[in-house]
Amino acid sequence: MxxxxxxxxxxxxxxxxxxxxxxxxxEVVRMGGHLNEIDFSQYSGVVITGAxxxxxxDDGTHVKNFEFLKNIKIPVLGICFGxxxxxxxxxxxxxxxxxxxxxxxxxxxxxxxxxxxxxxKSFFQKAHxxxxxxxxxxxxxxxxxxxxxxxxxxxxxxxxxxxxxxxVSGEAGKIIFDNFLKMTKR
Numbered sequence: 001m002x003x004x005x006x007x008x009x010x011x012x013x014x015x016x017x018x019x020x021x022x023x024x025x026x027e028v029v030r031m032g033g034h035l036n037e038i039d040f041s042q043y044s045g046v047v048i049t050g051a052x053x054x055x056x057x058d059d060g061t062h063v064k065n066f067e068f069l070k071n072i073k074i075p076v077l078g079i080c081f082g083x084x085x086x087x088x089x090x091x092x093x094x095x096x097x098x099x100x101x102x103x104x105x106x107x108x109x110x111x112x113x114x115x116x117x118x119x120x121k122s123f124f125q126k127a128h129x130x131x132x133x134x135x136x137x138x139x140x141x142x143x144x145x146x147x148x149x150x151x152x153x154x155x156x157x158x159x160x161x162x163x164x165x166x167x168v169s170g171e172a173g174k175i176i177f178d179n180f181l182k183m184t185k186r
């Protein structure tokens with residue numbers, strides 16, 4: 001069972017479709033102050049969705065709600081907002097910039113199971129105006145012309161953040177979900 005933390009994405013159905021397409025069940029949990037009280041051991045993985053929230057304007061509440069990420073022992077995939085809040089939990093600052101809303105290729109810097117089968121000609125949907133650097137506990141896996149941290153991975157756990165939206169990125173996005181969901185079945 002995959003726990004999908006819905007942070008207010010408009011693409012929730014697309015995420016759920018990618019999960020069910022892999023013969024996995026999911027349970028949607030709405031973002032809120034109760035996240036640190038959830039027993040994540042009942043799940044095989046967690047997906048944190050995107051959101052229209054600007055973390056640069058956050059008073060610290062959202063970061064506090066995701067403190068469970070420091071102790072989680074199952075695979076996690078943070079998408080856009082999920083990627084950003086994950087980085088902030090691990091101490092990086094959020095940076096604001098111009099809105100990027102387009103399909104863009106990513107440049108893989110370090111091979112990893114999440115990116116297995118993704119080619120340099122793969123396009124991913126971008127829809128964000130905030131960015132993070134790479135926390136010390138993470139490795140940079142991919143970047144793009146518009147973003148220096150497109151994909152990051154915790155060095156010793158299967159905890160990933162992707163700045164783009166694999167759920168609406170066609171075949172390349174399906175590969176990302178397939179690879180992540182394989183990790184949840186180990």
